[in-house]
Amino acid sequence: MFKKIIKLHRLIFVLVLGLGFNYAHAQQDKKSNLISLEYLQDSSDTANVFVDLSVAITDDTGVNAGWGNTRSDSNNDDLNLGYFSVGVTHKFTEGFSTGIDYYQYGEDNEIEIDSLAATLRWNIQDWSLSLKPQYKKYRIYAEEFARYREINSRGLGLGLVYFGFENWEFGLSHDSYKYSLNPRLLSSRIALEILSSKALTISSGLKDYSNNIDVTYLLANTDITVSYGQSKSAIDGTMSDVASIGINFYQLYPVQIGVEIGSVDASSDDASSYAGFNLGYLW
Numbered sequence: 001m002f003k004k005i006i007k008l009h010r011l012i013f014v015l016v017l018g019l020g021f022n023y024a025h026a027q028q029d030k031k032s033n034l035i036s037l038e039y040l041q042d043s044s045d046t047a048n049v050f051v052d053l054s055v056a057i058t059d060d061t062g063v064n065a066g067w068g069n070t071r072s073d074s075n076n077d078d079l080n081l082g083y084f085s086v087g088v089t090h091k092f093t094e095g096f097s098t099g100i101d102y103y104q105y106g107e108d109n110e111i112e113i114d115s116l117a118a119t120l121r122w123n124i125q126d127w128s129l130s131l132k133p134q135y136k137k138y139r140i141y142a143e144e145f146a147r148y149r150e151i152n153s154r155g156l157g158l159g160l161v162y163f164g165f166e167n168w169e170f171g172l173s174h175d176s177y178k179y180s181l182n183p184r185l186l187s188s189r190i191a192l193e194i195l196s197s198k199a200l201t202i203s204s205g206l207k208d209y210s211n212n213i214d215v216t217y218l219l220a221n222t223d224i225t226v227s228y229g230q231s232k233s234a235i236d237g238t239m240s241d242v243a244s245i246g247i248n249f250y251q252l253y254p255v256q257i258g259v260e261i262g263s264v265d266a267s268s269d270d271a272s273s274y275a276g277f278n279l280g281y282l283w
Contacts, residue, residue: 036052038050038052039276050068053065064101067083068084081106084105085101098121113137115136116134117157127160129160132159153180158173158175173213177234186206247260254282
């Protein structure tokens with residue numbers, strides 16, 4: 001039973017990484033509006049589709065929204081998770097910008113997750129530093145009592161990017177989380193009895209912390225990013241590792257194409273893999 005939970009924990013970690021177009025190319029682009037379609041699938045046939053829209057309201061302010069769905073019938077869980085996000089960004093000066101995002105995902109009568117995150121970013125010469133406080137509310141449905149149980153989470157993310165070398169970018173990030181209820185209780189015998197297998201599987205994505213490193217090589221119309229990430233489960237301390245390589249193509253500008261492949265490994269489960277693509281249009 002719990003081995004199945006770990007598998008989804010790894011999948012959710014992959015989804016958090018996602019695909020995207022390179023920061024440096026985006027900064028150099030004069031077009032401010034972007035719509036993109038992203039598709040990801042892992043080796044257990046879990047499929048994920050996301051649509052994102054970013055629109056500039058003024059030269060310094062933009063809004064964004066996203067929709068998505070995750071489907072999986074592995075282990076007879078038949079998961080069907082909906083995703084929605086909305087946010088706003090504002091650049092106060094060339095060296096300082098902020099943003100705030102709200103997102104919600106889950107499945108009715110199983111688990112619902114609401115998240116609010118703010119981003120503070122400073123650009124100083126060849127460095128970019130970001131600070132990201134986060135708040136999440138997990139509402140997990142208890143079948144035995146026909147009601148929800150809430151877990152609140154507060155987190156903090158730190159990010160650092162260096163782009164002082166020609167054609168190269170180096171990025172580091174760290175996220176850590178604290179919970180109102182000990183997440184290890186979700187692995188207890190009582191939790192296994194009163195919560196559905198779907199709710200347990202989805203809630204297995206609760207993390208203690210995560211670290212990520214990215215190295216990007218920039219060409220005129222292509223960039224290549226190699227990433228490595230590691231996270232620790234807040235439920236049982238299991239470590240998950242993700243290694244990936246992504247390539248973005250800009251030859252068909254304003255159409256942009258991205259592909260990514262990666263492997264995921266957890267110490268208590270077999271290694272897994274995933275692949276995906278991203279199709280975007282700028283205007």
